[in-house]
Amino acid sequence: MEERRRSPRYPLELHATCFADNGKGATHIMLTEISEEGLAIKLLAEVELKTGRHFTIEIDVPDRVDPISVVVVLKRVEPLADEEGYDFTAGGELVSVTEADKQVLLEYGRQNRQRHSEE
DSSP: OOOOSSSOOEEEEEEEEEEETTSOOOEEEEEEEEOSSEEEEEEOTTSOOOTTOEEEEEEOOTTOSSOEEEEEEEEEEEEOOOTTOOOEEEEEEEEEOOHHHHHHHHHHHHHHHHHHHHO
16 A cells, blocks of 8 residues: 655654643653654543644653653544553644654654564
């Protein structure tokens, strides 16, 4: 099947903390994919999920002292029942992230994809 996306997606498994647009309601999430334009996450139903809502996400990247902070606007929310106990999967458009931080995340995703392809 032909890829319809503008930029490639890279698989990730990075823990993060999600804050609602009002700065309250922190919840643990799992970042599962990253691309130039957006990201995919898995999360619990601890925050109100609606497309168009903004969230700040602080992403814990191995070998970094401070988390990377990004702002996303939700574009897709779907129910999920997985073995890790997450309730939803969601896709968001990156609306605020430094170019340097985005490149760190993309490089981590590239390396992660390569590690998985070698297994």
